Amino acid sequence: MTVFFECVHRGRRHFGLGKPGDGEPLVLYPLGDDDPLPLVVAAGGDGAALAAALTAGREAVTVPAAERDTVSFRPPLLPRSAGDAMVGGFMQTHNVKVDASTQSQPNWFLKGLGDVLKVSGEDLAVPSSAVALCEEAEVVLVYVTDEQGRPRYAGYTFGNDLTDIGRFKRHAGHLSYAKLCDAAVAPWLFLDAPPQLVEGRVTIERDGRPAWEGDFTTGAKALHYGLDAMVSELFSYEALCHPGRVHYVFIGADRSSFHAGFRMTGGDRVTIEFTSHDVTLSNVVRWPAQATAAPAEG
Missing domain, CATH: 3.90.850.10 (Fumarylacetoacetase-like, C-terminal domain)
Structure with a gap:
């Protein structure tokens, strides 16, 4: 089962895949100005397809466990407005x-x-x-x-x-x-x-x-x-x-x-x-x- 989440890290929007455990580092991907909603619709409920579409061309960023307080999580798929x-x-x-x-x-x-x-x-x-x-x-x-x-x-x-x-x-x-x-x-x-x-x-x-x-x-x-x-x-x-x-x-x-x-x-x-x-x-x-x-x- 794929788990998707969004967050803000050092003032920039990111997303991650998988539910991180307490005390574990976070592997994040920068979203920039991109909107994940069209990709969610296009994936049609296929978690693997969505994960592939979201990560394509994006370089992962690892946030050490000691720096997790620099990350603030957001409600999932919450629109900008x-x-x-x-x-x-x-x-x-x-x-x-x-x-x-x-x-x-x-x-x-x-x-x-x-x-x-x-x-x-x-x-x-x-x-x-x-x-x-x-x-x-x-x-x-x-x-x-x-x-x-x-x-x-x-x-x-x-x-x-x-x-x-x-x-x-x-x-x-x-x-x-x-x-x-x-x-x-x-x-x-x-x-x-x-x-x-x-x-x-x-x-x-x-x-x-x-x-x-x-x-x-x-x-x-x-x-x-x-x-x-x-x-x-x-x-x-x-x-x-x-x-x-x-x-x-x-x-x-x-x-x-x-x-x-x-x-x-x-x-x-x-x-x-x-x-x-x-x-x-x-x-x-x-x-x-x-x-x-x-x-x-x-």
Whole structure:
């Protein structure tokens, strides 16, 4: 399986292939002013073909492990203009959330444009008016829309769809507001079919100490809905399919800390370990005017 990532090294854009381990040197290729999106579309999901096209004529640069702090990672395939990326997803998709009110098609939401995506280590901002927050450990599908307006699947990564679940619990019609929080996303783009099973663990720290921990399961097998049907329905709407647009589609989450009775507050650090795929996201929640945990909302 090929893994693609982008980063900035000494002020210049680079990319790499393969998921580097902690403490290992990075092998990078300069991107210059080139845009990898057309090559992603042309490769048609063939990871080997994409790797060959990307590296052709480029000389690798090795960054020693001791100098990895000179490299800053980026969300995968994020366009130069944040307005050319759309971040959204589906809610209540998992089998564990099925009940009598379950619809034939899950609700879709718009989370924002590309600037809501943050990588591990960056703060996740939420509105000061948020009621009660929850982390949502999810698979994120990435699509690049070609010149004919057809979204082409590029690969998948992992994310945290931070959500104001308290507002949604107060009023189900306020889902659109509840989702307007930043999202964490891993920089690694796995150039393969969406994973069937993903397992992991969430740890929330407060004042440097663990305050809540819990396990989760996600992936295509955990869904109540067929993933292909969900995506086909979404991209049947022409308004979403502007040529050149990159879509980051969150496919839904297992139960969260909120469902276990925990209430997050500003300054909490949320660490999500996707242990089955050796991916970790760790971000501090930036919640203005919130000094204590929000009250429970049922």
